[in-house]
Amino acid sequence: MKTIATAFLVSVTAFPALAQPNDGIDAVFARYTGESVPGCAVGVEKDGKTVLERAYGMADIEERVRAQPSSIYEAGSISKQFTAAAIVLLARDGTLALSDDIRKYLPEMPDYGTPITIEHLIQHTSGLRDWGSISAMEGWPRNSRSANNDDVLAIAARQKGLNYAPGAHYSYSNTNFNLAAIIVARVSGQSFAAFTKARIFDPLGMTSTQWRERYRTLVPGRATAYAREGDTYVIDQPIEDAHGNGGLLTTVKDLLAWNAALDADRLGVGFRAAMERVGVLTDGTRIVYASGLLVDKHRGIDEVAHSGATGGYRAWLARYPAQRLSIALLCNAGDVEPVAIGHSVADHYLSGLAPMPVYKPSGKLPAGLYVSEVTGAPISIVADAEGGLRIDGKALDPVAPGRWSLSGTDFVFGRRNDLVVEANGERLRYRRVEPVEMVDPTPFAGRYCGADNPFCMVVRAAPDGGLSIATTGRPGLAAQPLKPAFTDVFTSKYATIRFVRDASGAVSGLTYGDSRAWAVEFTRTP
Structure with a gap:
């Protein structure tokens, strides 16, 4: 998704950080220090007392206003x-x-x-x-x-x-x-x-x-939000x-x-x-x-x-009740990974942490295309040159035989070409499917109008023999190419598109979905 309201560009070059106690926290925020980058404010309480309150980078790059612990961010x-x-x-x-x-x-x-x-x-x-x-x-x-x-x-x-x-x-x-x-x-x-x-x-x-x-209300002390574009930052206010x-x-x-x-x-x-x-x-x-x-x-x-x-704001708030530890992180840089940075800060104060699992996989890697039995969405798991697995370019960590982890989600591979994804306490089953590389675009091209929504999806054959999809809800918006996944299922940059067939086998509709709206129905029109 592209950022909106690009007001100006600045080069991303870091200046030396302000002097801080050498406790290792500064290193966590090293990328977000200086006078030409946005950054973060962080606060930590331990045993009811404030033990850390710092800010890094700029609250407003245009006006050269440094971030302060008191800077206001969107959470x-x-x-x-x-x-x-x-x-x-x-x-x-x-x-x-x-x-x-x-x-x-x-x-x-x-x-x-x-x-x-x-x-x-x-x-x-x-x-x-x-x-x-x-x-x-x-x-x-x-x-x-x-x-x-x-x-x-x-x-x-x-x-x-x-x-x-x-x-x-x-x-x-x-x-x-x-x-x-x-x-x-x-x-x-x-x-x-x-x-x-x-x-x-x-x-x-x-x-x-x-x-x-x-959103137009003036808020004194508010940090401006920024998104990263290549080697520059641009304004990305909500x-x-x-x-x-x-x-x-x-x-x-x-x-x-x-x-x-x-x-x-x-x-x-x-x-x-x-x-x-x-x-x-x-x-x-x-x-x-x-x-x-x-x-x-x-x-x-x-x-x-x-x-x-x-927008360009990132945030994380955590409590560790047994350890009497509380951490607040607020940032105005859209390329911050708040959970990872937050955990890096937390680890400086927590005791009794379980060691990070170390496991070296052996044998054939379970790379392939899997589809959720609940959402119908496919995920492509790819083997990399280092003997690991990746999803959308992100490396999975091997943690046990047949078990890999990514950002708190576990991927558990079975012996029958199946996969269980454990996330948020749920165990969702996936089945392995055969990927499709090329399809005849002719049966799929057409106009599909929403059952619940007042716009249509237009699927066209592309000059290269593929397919594209565009919405009538915003005329002039560029069509997105469709990539075949498996039988009657395609993916775009943003969604999964599954074509539906009637009793005769003709394509009669499609569903369009992502991780938050699973299978929104559109019916084919003449």
């Missing part, structure tokens, strides 16, 4: 836990129940046969399609045009289909939290921002925290008014205050436990996602955390 999806907290507070007030059908408060939403509960929303188990994915299908990816929560509700309300039956699986969808924010406003009789200010931010002394309700899924403007100090309040149950006895209660799927599977929080482990240590990314 991305870290924001979700505050939306969930507002829901939990209302539930504890008795003004709503987590088991309530969302249609009690959102009558605009379709009846899906099985109720979607408020708890489904805040645990990402609703099955609702992500509104950003739907908008991208139309030709308007996130941050290419403005949207507010009313726009999100309108997109969600027209989706007659779900990714799956409510409660059956976990899938990350921003729609869940925008709708939760709307519910908070309708139940409380206040704006979502006013409710969270009165019930969370003000009582906890989070004086630098607010929501991005209107231009959306939708919030609750993201949009929290805050500082590392305020985030640490929030973590401390959770540890101390300052919002009421049992509040933290309610926030950390993980989801349970209809088949009894316990996932690691709770109320806007991931309750998991890092190298054997209990961890409660969440990352965030919006």
